[in-house]
């Protein structure tokens with residue numbers, strides 16, 4: 001099984017994990033290689049933004065499973081799993097249609113937005129690593145939270161930006177959310193018109209974006225990073241240099 005890691009800044013109130021058979025009610029093609037698989041949320045069951053589910057297909061893979069962050073908000077009637085096509089499990093998922101049955105178990109995980117707190121939130125995501133962060137942003141926008149969020153979001157090309165339209169709408173609707181996009185494989189012909197940043201999320205980028213956004217009068221923000229290990233280490237180093245306490249630097253590792 002895959003593992004995930006985070007500092008234990010704030011454990012969620014104990015949520016009861018259950019295992020159930022869920023019907024996939026909708027499949028949404030988000031980008032060329034990412035799909036959202038939608039399920040109805042069971043009654044009397046919830047999760048905290050950032051948590052994940054384990055997915056099983058016992059008839060195909062026996063006891064093997066994979067973890068998927070919930071991209072929808074806990075307020076939604078649906079559970080959305082937004083998944084990138086990659087290897088064994090995901091190739092099987094790509095053969096499934098609406099109406100298929102999935103075995104789900106959860107929620108799990110300590111990489112969460114503590115919804116009781118009032119401090120600002122720095123989110124850093126690469127590619128499909130945006131999924132737990134999306135749940136947090138959706139939740140904060142729905143409840144009209146006055147916490148400020150900065151999302152620094154890296155992708156290869158414009159067509160790979162998962163949730164791009166929705167994120168742009170959220171930014172227009174919620175003045176507390178700022179999103180900075182960076183692209184690592186932007187074609188030369190698009191460079192003139194691309195309004196965001198280019199290149200991988202690196203130390204200089206994190207530092208300058210954080211310093212521009214951070215409100216120095218308030219409590220230290222919490223940072224939540226989901227992406228490759230190099231990015232996680234970079235963020236930890238820069239934020240530590242900027243004086244952020246360790247407990248405000250959280251991360252999730254997908255691979």
Ligand SMILES: Cc1cc2nc3c(=O)[nH]c(=O)nc-3n(C[C@H](O)[C@H](O)[C@H](O)COP(=O)(O)OP(=O)(O)OC[C@H]3O[C@@H](n4cnc5c(N)ncnc54)[C@H](O)[C@@H]3O)c2cc1C
Pocket residue numbers: 002003004052066067068069070081082083084085086087088089090091109128131132252253254255
């Ligand atoms: C807590 C947690 C939450 C997760 N949430 C999501 C999510 O929301 N969406 C999502 O798509 N995935 C998510 N994952 C990853 C997911 O669990 C699987 O690892 C992924 O879907 C690949 O499974 P597979 O069977 O298709 O590939 P496998 O056959 O397992 O892939 C083979 C190898 O490729 C590596 N690998 C898989 N995907 C990538 C990648 N994109 N880049 C680099 N290496 C990779 C794996 O480590 C493995 O060694 C999450 C993982 C964890 C631990």
